[in-house]
Amino acid sequence: MSRGYNFSAGPSAMPEPVLRRAQAEMLEWGGQSASVMEISHRGKAFVAMTEKVEADLRRLLGISSDYAVLFLQGGATQHFAQIPQNIAAPDDTADYLLTGHWGVKALSEAKPYMRTNIVASGEAGKYTSVPDRSEWQLTPGAAYLHVTPNETIHGVEFETVPDIGDVPVVADFSSTLLSRPIDVSRFGLIYAGTQKNMGASGLTVLIVRNDLLARKPRPLANILSYSAHAKEHSLLNTPPSFPWYLTGLVLEWIDGExxxxxxxxxxxxxxxxxxxxxxxxxxxxxxxxxxxxxxxxxxxxxxxxxxxxxxxxxxxxxxxxxxxxxxxxxxxxxxxxxxxxxxxxxxxxxxxxxxxxxxxx
Ligand SMILES: Cc1ncc(COP(=O)(O)O)c(C=O)c1O
Missing domain, CATH: 3.90.1150.10 (Aspartate Aminotransferase, domain 1)
Incomplete structure (x- = not known):
């Protein structure tokens, strides 16, 4: 067998020690005489694993108790549409900063749910830069400002979001979360699929400030409601158990490194x-x-x-x-x-x- 150097944008290379450990634990995991894929998500061992994953993530990223951490499905794409339903009312306006392909997608999926405003766009420059803060047309009292700190296709990245006052910043961190320390407290909501820096595909991590979780801007089925998922510790229905376990291994690997x-x-x-x-x-x-x-x-x-x-x-x-x-x-x-x-x-x-x-x- 020969493994190459894998430059895939996602799903992407996993740390080799993580793959080896998953291989070693494939048939019997955690004293369960079965694989982690084969046991109930309601059992003690699985629940303890999910609690450790959350604790490790909170420690690594410095996430305070002002935030809930959710482990859901759907990828960033589903949450492009689910975030507005959870934190904006139909007559609210949400601001979008467009710095590449994924921000544009996020905006188009959000449009059915409220008014939207493009704060600034890098389109004229073919998304090779980030529009200067002085050009941003922010909406006073917007439900949130959406940004994409790393545009995976265009290769455009910015480290910090300028201070924009009380409007919460919602950030699609799909391709950059865990690549470096960040100041979580600057954001209202952070979300990312795990298939780049955090594990395999199938799991989406959301870090949601409690005041946003408490917003109830419209009636929603439980399965779409972040507060319902938070109440059930992301175990409202059967979760993607194997990707969740793999993310746990990746967090332990990051710690060890x-x-x-x-x-x-x-x-x-x-x-x-x-x-x-x-x-x-x-x-x-x-x-x-x-x-x-x-x-x-x-x-x-x-x-x-x-x-x-x-x-x-x-x-x-x-x-x-x-x-x-x-x-x-x-x-x-x-x-x-x-x-x-x-x-x-x-x-x-x-x-x-x-x-x-x-x-x-
Ligand atoms: C920045 C960014 N946002 C969103 C997505 C879409 O993610 P998913 O396919 O998990 O829905 C990607 C996928 O590569 C991405 O890189």
């Missing part, structure tokens, strides 16, 4: 190595993103002649560098450098890029 500060140092170093190779290639490789907003997680790049895309992909795959094809909205290549990608993987990519340039000129 030195926590989010260590992840941040590693992720910064990996992205700097790749951007330096792109910028130092004399225009052979290019990344179009404003250097202030270049993503640590997803690095899109093009070759100087797109006729070279096919050989680049073929040869990189043969060299064990997997899933480098860019998203069709941007073209070219994209290297996703989530927590599980080691520096050695990025070094192998950079070496390959130099070698490819020498051979293809």
């Amino acid at each position: 030195g926590g989010l500060t260590a992840m941040a140092a590693r992720n910064r170093a990996k992205s700097e190595l790749l951007y330096a190779a792109i910028d130092g290639s004399g225009g052979y490789y290019k990344n179009p993103v404003d250097v202030r907003y270049r993503s640590w997680m997803n690095v899109p790049f093009t070759l100087h002649d797109d006729a070279l895309d096919t050989p680049f992909l073929k040869e990189s795959e043969a060299a064990g560098l997997l899933a480098l094809k860019g998203h069709k909205a941007v073209g070219g290549m994209r290297a996703s450098l989530y927590n599980a990608m080691p520096l050695a993987g990025v070094q192998a990519l950079v070496d390959f890029m130099g070698d490819f340039k020498n051979r293809h000129g």
Whole structure:
């Protein structure tokens, strides 16, 4: 068996020790004489596991008791539509900052549920930057401001949201949560699918401030209501038990590697190595993103002649560098450098890029 360096945008590389541990525990888990997939989600052992996952996540991210943590299904896409139903009334206005593909999607899924306002959009610049705060047209008294701190397709990332007063900030952290420490208290609601930095696909984590949880802007079925899920500790119905368990293993792995500060140092170093190779290639490789907003997680790049895309992909795959094809909205290549990608993987990519340039000129 040979495992390559996997640059997939998601589902994406998992830490190898996590896969090995899941393999070792596959047939018998936690003294249950059965796999974690085969036991009741109402049993003591499973419930204790979910409590540990929540405690570990709270510790790693510094989540205070002002927030509930939910472990749900549906991916970020379902929550694009579910968030407005939970925290905005039909005659409210919600603000959306558009910095790429996913923010646009979030807005279109939210539109049926209230009025919406585009605060600012990076569309004119093909989503290669973040509109300056001075250009933002915020709605006074908005139900919330929605942002996408890391746009996975466009490779545009911003670390902090400027202070916007009392309006809660709702953030789609799908491709950046756990890649570094963040100040949770700056946000009203954080959400992310787990399939990038946090585990496998199938689980969606939401961190919701209690005052937003208490908003009841419209009648909702329990299954759509965040407060109903919180009351049942995310066990309102059968949860995705295996992905939940895997996220627990990933959190333990992050802890063992030195926590989010260590992840941040590693992720910064990996992205700097790749951007330096792109910028130092004399225009052979290019990344179009404003250097202030270049993503640590997803690095899109093009070759100087797109006729070279096919050989680049073929040869990189043969060299064990997997899933480098860019998203069709941007073209070219994209290297996703989530927590599980080691520096050695990025070094192998950079070496390959130099070698490819020498051979293809
Ligand atoms: C930033 C961002 N938001 C939302 C999504 C959609 O997530 P899902 O497919 O889990 O619904 C993705 C998927 O890649 C993403 O990167």
